[in-house]
Amino acid sequence: MSKSILRLQDPTDPESAYLLETLLERAVAARCGGAAFAWATAAGVRLLIRDAVFERFLKKYPFDLVVGVDTTTTPEALAALQEAQRDLNGLRVRVFISPSNASLFHPKMTWFGERDGGSLVVGSGNLTGAGLRQNWEAYALCPLSVAETAELKGQWEAWTATHSLRLHALDSAEALARAELNRGGWGARRRAAPTTAPLLDAQDTPVLIAEIPRSGDRWKQANFDQDNYENYFGAKVGTQRRMLFQWLRSDGNLAEVESRPSVQVISSNWRFELNAAADLDYPSNGKPIGVFLRIAERTFLYTLSMPGDAHNAQLSSFLASKWTGSLTNMKRLRFSISDVSGLPIVQQLLAAVPKAFKDDEFA
Helix, strand or coil: CCCCCEEEEEECCCCCHHHHHHHHHHHHHCEEEEEEEEEEEEEHHHHHHHHHHHHHHHCCCCCCEEEEEECCCCCHHHHHHHHHCCCCCCCCEEEECCCCCCCCCEEEEEEEEECCCEEEEEEEECCCCCHHHHEEEEEEEECHHHHHHHHHHHHHHHHHHHHHHHECCCHHHHHHHHHHHHCCCCCCCCCCCCCCCCCCCCCCCCEEEEEECEEEEECCCCEECCHHHHCCCCCCCCCCCCEEEEEEECCEEEEEEEHHHHHHHHCCCCEEEEEHHHHCCCCCCCCCCEEEEEEECCEEEEEEEECCCCCCHHHHHHHHHHHCCCCCCCCEEEEEHHCCCCCCHHHHHHHCCCCCCHHHHHH
């Protein structure tokens, strides 16, 4: 086995390698795999299993997933897994039910087989939004030779065969009944929800207000300059880091969390795809303006203002009053919260922070 790599998931470190990013990275060349997680949430399933990279892998190659239901995993998580299993030919999911309340099913490991070897990722993070991205976690990435991968695969198959009677279908009465217990807490095992919303420093929390240019028929892919791409969003040229976005709709409701790879193209545009722009025609007059609030490293709450709405004229005037660059360039400026707290659209974003990026691990 090649030297293992210890990775520390630190939500305050812009250079931290999230567990989600590592698993997606390993899935690119994978031809088989498996995983065991103590618990899962629907948010975690969406982030990993329904990511486009992982879906490409699962549509072609087998992946054997075992999840526990001793705590946290709810029927909604099982439903999300069942939908994924139905859509993705290679995915097989089973539920491990512990024989006794005296012990928890508690592993967090994923393995992949590749053409020339494989890898094992083992650590503390579960199949939840918190475990994959938000929590402080530690895990090891262990490269494997062909022989080591074959040995691991054999161990996995032997273990699942030994415990076949404890492995249940996602829609089995046993699995659903056990998961139902996790709604209101089962004994003392349910984790307590955070009692306060995350605090955003009025001086240090950056807000980006940016005009978004036309990009052919695919302006859903919002282009940015390299400075903001790297120094605001935390992307890195030459890599594909994952950014989390959540759109605050104009009606005040939050959309689903978007997990986006950074995209760099030859034309020196740096871009992210944004759901807020889907199915919208690019305006013939004026420009769409995005307002982004960074609430954690590579994690953004945002809204999109279109010409003619309640905010666009004010935002356009505000940008023009602060802009010192060429008038032919897209206006993109970063501010502290205290600098823009008087803008109603920023106030709406700040009010939505306590509800953003919720994971039912803490429901």
